[in-house]
Amino acid sequence: MRSHRGSFDTDLVNQAYQAWDAEDWPRAGELLERAVRQAPDARGSDKLWFDAALAYKFLRDWPKAYELGLEAAARARRGKEDPAFWNLGIVATVLRDWATARDCWQGYGLPIPPGEGEILEDFGPTCVRINTATGQEVVWAQRLCPTRARVLNVPLDPGRRFGEVVLHDGVPNGERVFQGQAVPVFDEILLFTPSELPTLSVTVTASAPDDIEALLEAFARDNLGAEPSDTVKPLCSCCSEGSVTQERTVEAGRKSMLLAAPEQRAAELLDRWHAERPDDRSWTGLHPAS
Known part of the structure; x- marks a missing residue:
């Protein structure tokens, strides 16, 4: 982990990843940030910036995930499907920073049309595993952007609603096959826009x-x-x-x-x-x- 631009405290990094393995996200995020700020542009810094941002994403600390995600994306190669862009794209969407979100999807390599304001495109059908009061339910949805989808089913749990927009993760966790077409199932991160329809x-x-x-x-x-x-x-x-x-x-x-x-x-x-x-x-x- 050494370069002409400084070096990290390897003990600090090791402690950070021990906390990571234990899913102690507050400690992992704090230690990773402390380590990478010692040598922000050293070899391997891109991974530490990314993992630090990811730890705060797991914590749903969106402002901190955004701050560190900007650093990770600044060190990522555009157009090469670098996950730093995807992670920051999710965080920017949560914060409704649409300019940054558009830039992240384009940086990742997705054909996002130019524009301003909220992204409301048709990315096709998908399924989302939403959280309910009694567990989880998989619903069909229309993707509006790489990380948001509008629910097209009437959920069994009346606490969830047809037409609501959910923010989902980027890694599929299952698939549904309908009329020969396979679509991914994404896990919900949060309810983005509630629906008024009872x-x-x-x-x-x-x-x-x-x-x-x-x-x-x-x-x-x-x-x-x-x-x-x-x-x-x-x-x-x-x-x-x-x-x-x-x-x-x-x-x-x-x-x-x-x-x-x-x-x-x-x-x-x-x-x-x-x-x-x-x-x-x-x-x-x-x-x-x-």
Whole structure:
């Protein structure tokens, strides 16, 4: 770790990585920063800056992770998928520093269009493992940038909502396969933008699968959520973090539905759906989910 630009205290670095191995992030971050500031541009300093920033990211100390992440990115090669840019891109997004976030994604090597303000692009479908009051749930989402996605499912836990934007990590932790297309599952870091749409529950009766499809499409046209609650399959953590093939099947009959909509608007859409085929469609018991 020696260079013409100074050297690190190797004992300090060793202590830092002992703390790292023990997941003692406050001590690891503090010691790594102390060590690298002794010789900020010595050989190997890029790794110490990066790991120090990462430790504070684990701590959710975003200002400190940003400060150290800037140092790590300044020593990274642009366009070579250097993780220093990705890590700082996440932190800058949390802090809503959109100029730095754009520069980081471009520095990493991603085709981010030029612009100003919040990044709202279409990076395609993905899945996110969100945190709920009772554990975790994998939901489908649309990626808005490399680290944010808008939830497209109605979560089972009413504490989470259709349409909310979540910030997720950059390393996949599982995958879902739908219609032959594999998409990654990312772990949620935090809720970025809450959704104002409440989660409702209703019981519907339909004579044919097409009747259920018509109801789903009616809500989708209003940018609202609707899905049968029996389509959710519980998985153990080991299976959830593996590759899971999903098939979308809609069955007729009497079933519970989860809706994401203002209650009055949901009732209007349900009434319209019923009126189109009153002998084949009915609904009852619309109420807030709990």
